[in-house]
Amino acid sequence: MSRIDNPAQVVEFVRTAHESRSPFEIVSGGTRRAVGKPLGDLPLLDVSSLSGIVKYEPEELILTAAPATPLTEIHAVLATKGQRLGFDPADWSQLLGSNGVATLGGAASCDASGSGRLRHGPARDSLLGFQAVNGLGETFRGGSKVVKNVTGFDLPKLICGAYGTLSVLTELTFRVYPRPQFFAVLCLSDVTPEVGFAHLRKIAHSALEPAGLAYLPGSMMADVGEGAALIKLEGASQPLEEKIAMAHGLLGNAAARFDGDPFSVIGCGEKFADIAGDIWRVMIAPSDAPRVAKELNAKHWLGDLAGGLLWLAAPPSDAARIRAIAAVAQGQAMLLRASPESRGRLGLFAPQQPALAALNRAVKAAFDPLSLFNPGRL
Amino acid sequence: MLLPPTDSTIVARRAEIVAALKVIVPDGVVADPSGLATFDADALSAYHQTPLVCVLPSDRHQVSEILKYAGEHGVPIVPRGAGTSLSGGALPREDGILIGMGRMKRIIEIDYENGCVVVEPGVTNLNITKAVEANGFYYAPDPSSQVACTIGGNVAENSGGLHCLKYGLTTNNLLGVTMVLPGGEIVTLGGKCGAQGGLDILGLVTGSEGLLGVVVEVVVKILRKPPVTRTLLAAFNSVPAAGACVAAIIADGVVPAAMEFMDRRAAEAIEDYNAPGYPKGAEGILIIDADGVEADVSHAVARVTAIVAECGGTTVEATDEKQRARIWSGRKAAFAAMGRLAPDMLCMDGSIPRGALPLVMVEMEKLSQQYGLGFCNVFHAGDGNLHPLIIFDVMKEGEFERAEAFGADILRLCVKVGGVLTGEHGVGIEKRDLMTDMFTTADLEQQGRVKCAFDTQGLFNPGKVFPTLSACVEQGHIHVHGAQLPHPHLPRY
Numbered sequence: 001m002s003r004i005d006n007p008a009q010v011v012e013f014v015r016t017a018h019e020s021r022s023p024f025e026i027v028s029g030g031t032r033r034a035v036g037k038p039l040g041d042l043p044l045l046d047v048s049s050l051s052g053i054v055k056y057e058p059e060e061l062i063l064t065a066a067p068a069t070p071l072t073e074i075h076a077v078l079a080t081k082g083q084r085l086g087f088d089p090a091d092w093s094q095l096l097g098s099n100g101v102a103t104l105g106g107a108a109s110c111d112a113s114g115s116g117r118l119r120h121g122p123a124r125d126s127l128l129g130f131q132a133v134n135g136l137g138e139t140f141r142g143g144s145k146v147v148k149n150v151t152g153f154d155l156p157k158l159i160c161g162a163y164g165t166l167s168v169l170t171e172l173t174f175r176v177y178p179r180p181q182f183f184a185v186l187c188l189s190d191v192t193p194e195v196g197f198a199h200l201r202k203i204a205h206s207a208l209e210p211a212g213l214a215y216l217p218g219s220m221m222a223d224v225g226e227g228a229a230l231i232k233l234e235g236a237s238q239p240l241e242e243k244i245a246m247a248h249g250l251l252g253n254a255a256a257r258f259d260g261d262p263f264s265v266i267g268c269g270e271k272f273a274d275i276a277g278d279i280w281r282v283m284i285a286p287s288d289a290p291r292v293a294k295e296l297n298a299k300h301w302l303g304d305l306a307g308g309l310l311w312l313a314a315p316p317s318d319a320a321r322i323r324a325i326a327a328v329a330q331g332q333a334m335l336l337r338a339s340p341e342s343r344g345r346l347g348l349f350a351p352q353q354p355a356l357a358a359l360n361r362a363v364k365a366a367f368d369p370l371s372l373f374n375p376g377r378l
Numbered sequence: 379m380l381l382p383p384t385d386s387t388i389v390a391r392r393a394e395i396v397a398a399l400k401v402i403v404p405d406g407v408v409a410d411p412s413g414l415a416t417f418d419a420d421a422l423s424a425y426h427q428t429p430l431v432c433v434l435p436s437d438r439h440q441v442s443e444i445l446k447y448a449g450e451h452g453v454p455i456v457p458r459g460a461g462t463s464l465s466g467g468a469l470p471r472e473d474g475i476l477i478g479m480g481r482m483k484r485i486i487e488i489d490y491e492n493g494c495v496v497v498e499p500g501v502t503n504l505n506i507t508k509a510v511e512a513n514g515f516y517y518a519p520d521p522s523s524q525v526a527c528t529i530g531g532n533v534a535e536n537s538g539g540l541h542c543l544k545y546g547l548t549t550n551n552l553l554g555v556t557m558v559l560p561g562g563e564i565v566t567l568g569g570k571c572g573a574q575g576g577l578d579i580l581g582l583v584t585g586s587e588g589l590l591g592v593v594v595e596v597v598v599k600i601l602r603k604p605p606v607t608r609t610l611l612a613a614f615n616s617v618p619a620a621g622a623c624v625a626a627i628i629a630d631g632v633v634p635a636a637m638e639f640m641d642r643r644a645a646e647a648i649e650d651y652n653a654p655g656y657p658k659g660a661e662g663i664l665i666i667d668a669d670g671v672e673a674d675v676s677h678a679v680a681r682v683t684a685i686v687a688e689c690g691g692t693t694v695e696a697t698d699e700k701q702r703a704r705i706w707s708g709r710k711a712a713f714a715a716m717g718r719l720a721p722d723m724l725c726m727d728g729s730i731p732r733g734a735l736p737l738v739m740v741e742m743e744k745l746s747q748q749y750g751l752g753f754c755n756v757f758h759a760g761d762g763n764l765h766p767l768i769i770f771d772v773m774k775e776g777e778f779e780r781a782e783a784f785g786a787d788i789l790r791l792c793v794k795v796g797g798v799l800t801g802e803h804g805v806g807i808e809k810r811d812l813m814t815d816m817f818t819t820a821d822l823e824q825q826g827r828v829k830c831a832f833d834t835q836g837l838f839n840p841g842k843v844f845p846t847l848s849a850c851v852e853q854g855h856i857h858v859h860g861a862q863l864p865h866p867h868l869p870r871y
């Protein structure tokens with residue numbers, strides 16, 4: 001394992017790797033190493049020293065930090081000014097059984113966007129710019145440090161969800177958002193998936209700007225009968241009360257106030273941490289959620305993002321069936337937790353159409369022609 | 379001309395190329411001089427170039443066949459929506475096929491259950507909203523040309539508008555596109571599920587200014603129209619006070635739907651032009667919209683009013699829809715109003731950190747004196763997007779060149795304070811030669827390799843966005859003569 005202390009050493013390391021054509025795995029907190037195709041016994045580049053907030057400008061809604069900065073540190077600093085990250089980064093440590101420290105760069109690279117992405121979008125919607133080292137050992141930047149920019153290609157979008165296959169990040173700039181002072185969660189109990197998801201979509205398409213919309217069947221939550229629709233609303237105190245009243249109106253006054261915030265657990269997949277089997281995340285059009293959930297027929301499942309994201313646990317033998325159901329629904333089934341053998345065989349996502357797969361390979365090669373970075377993980 | 383040199387061997391094959399396109403699109407090839415004249419420029423009208431030929435496909439298969447032909451025969455392609463680009467993105471080439479997407483204007487599906495609309499690229503921005511507004515929905519990005527500009531063009535330019543701070547740019551309001559790649563392959567990126575199962579190619583393609591392919595279908599998100607919108611007019615006796623107020627509002631946690639700044643010169647010109655009732659004598663004016671549910675809006679209005687007072691300003695609230703419209707009509711007429719002060723003007727489009735506004739204002743004043751040309755400032759203050767308007771007279775010798783040099787220096791100033799060359803108009807041909815002021819060689823080479831991943835032959839919109847060695851002068855900006863912009867019926871703000 002090679003440990004580096006500054007971006008200049010990253011350049012040196014990559015140049016050496018380039019010369020000797022030696023691929024390697026990029027690691028910082030290490031909490032997400034068990035996602036995607038296993039990389040085998042590649043050498044490790046430990047970037048965990050690239051940590052710390054570089055600049056935080058609350059009145060500009062901008063935060064720049066080194067990639068290995070712990071999410072806890074980011075959250076704490078933003079909280080001092082009543083702000084937060086827009087993509088509600090999800091810490092998968094518990095789900096994946098890791099003891100590491102979840103970092104900003106890891107969350108962005110894996111697009112680990114939580115339930116709160118409902119309001120401000122996934123990581124790609126708030127990553128404004130970055131600095132990185134490409135596979136030629138060159139330092140380059142993409143994007144900028146202002147909230148509105150259309151100058152050149154929007155490379156920050158590519159970085160989110162690339163699983164470290166395009167570059168070694170050395171700095172990230174995010175747009176941040178005000179954190180509303182208060183939140184409330186409403187719970188509509190003993191409803192079927194059809195009824196529950198219909199209510200969630202009603203709230204999603206209202207002017208209430210919800211911060212969380214999930215359906216949990218009775219198998220995943222105690223004392224809710226057949227299942228529960230959970231609705232998270234935010235605001236200053238008086239506006240929040242009025243929003244709650246409006247939501248009650250839309251839900252037919254059948255919802256109850258729920259103590260605490262179940263979405264922090266839902267968004268991280270922690271509900272599945274102690275459940276055996278492979279863990280899948282299936283992205284679909286929200287209105288297909290009740291039908292697809294029924295077809296998937298899993299005992300342990302839930303629907304986040306008003307139905308746009310189904311989480312489920314399934315035995316390894318179900319993989320082909322799950323991928324087929326997702327394909328018919330024109331969705332994407334992501335294999336988040338599974339044995340190395342399954343992950344190697346099934347990949348993180350189903351194979352893309354040939355032209356799109358070729359384009360993905362060409363874009364990867366545009367950054368990393370020798371495929372040095374996390375080769376094959378995505 | 380700034381474009382790479384014309385390939386005369388392609389021009390010599392014109393008859394053959396026209397004939398081949400007529401086989402693909404029998405009723406949609408424009409090859410006669412008068413027909414082609416319609417397509418010889420976009421809204422950056424300082425530049426004209428008659429295309430080799432213009433083709434108007436009706437479906438994705440025709441687009442695919444055209445791109446396949448272009449690839450096999452090495453003919454450049456310039457995509458065009460409605461031609462409203464302010465940066466010359468759709469400027470044709472003498473040796474290139476102009477592919478106009480205006481015929482593909484079907485709304486394919488409106489899906490309220492999933493809050494999205496599936497459209498062909500030639501549908502105008504405003505027509506998406508019109509298709510869903512009866513049900514209380516709208517499409518959020520609202521570029522000033524929204525009555526004419528197409529959604530395909532919006533995807534190409536990653537268009538913004540007045541409401542970006544709260545609702546984002548085009549890229550934040552897209553779920554998917556289907557596009558034809560150079561060579562003719564058709565790929566679908568994302569869709570109603572909003573996921574791509576690989577790299578975020580959708581995000582890369584959005585705002586790529588026609589350099590990576592041609593979009594043939596778009597899935598956009600639609601939002602519930604906010605039930606309440608209220609508008610405040612705030613006046614300050616200094617520009618720094620107005621700037622500080624913008625920062626204080628943002629820092630307080632209020633996210634206005636729109637927050638526009640104008641300086642005294644702009645406000646007075648507008649007041650003389652259509653008398654929206656702006657406060658007299660103020661050095662800086664902010665127009666602030668708050669939208670959402672009643673309670674949120676009341677809270678925001680109360681906070682903004684208090685913060686403006688703390689910053690030494692005064693507020694007036696529009697009492698009804700009519701007054702709201704009047705306040706905004708003034709802001710939206712800024713270009714036209716300034717056009718009365720001088721025969722010509724250039725509109726710039728830099729973005730800066732909001733905190734740099736006072737410094738940038740002082741520096742721009744110095745540049746104005748240095749170049750001996752006047753200017754005024756309108757500014758999407760919420761997101762730091764400056765639109766300085768430089769006024770000059772093209773009939774006076776050397777003024778056009780001075781105005782361009784002044785504009786380039788303003789953009790360099792934006793970059794110097796940590797900002798960017800363009801916040802929403804795109805690089806196109808206009809700012810291409812300033813890219814080296816913002817990006818290093820390694821940055822630009824990295825972007826160039828991404829371009830090559832799509833377009834190995836370099837046939838797509840050559841000469842746009844990225845500087846080339848053949849470049850000779852810094853050019854461009856919106857050139858307005860006699861207060862007439864290209865597309866004079868379109869508001870520009």
